[in-house]
Amino acid sequence: MLGVRAKIGAGGRVIIPFSIRERMHFSVGDEIVLYVKDEGLCITTVEQALHQLQQKVKARNKGKVSLVNELLATRHNEAADE
Secondary structure (H helix, E strand, O other): OOOOOOOOOHHHOOOOOHHHHHHHOOOOOOOEEEEEEOOEEEEEEHHHHHHHHHHHHHHHHOOOOOHHHHHHHHHHHHHHHO
16 A cells, blocks of 8 residues: 555644544544654554564564463462461
């Protein structure tokens, strides 16, 4: 897909063209996440950003440690200390 030109309007507003909203499954009222990557602006939904983060954690952990069990153990120890 070729890039689409847009202008920054009052208050920093940018209109995302329909073709991009449709491809990205953006709907009216969706909360989005903006971040800079490789000197470009990336826009995604909260759900897509969470999924990307989960995949990165999964790739780094590779089943070595159960992060849920680690969190539960930490919470259990903190509760015991109170």
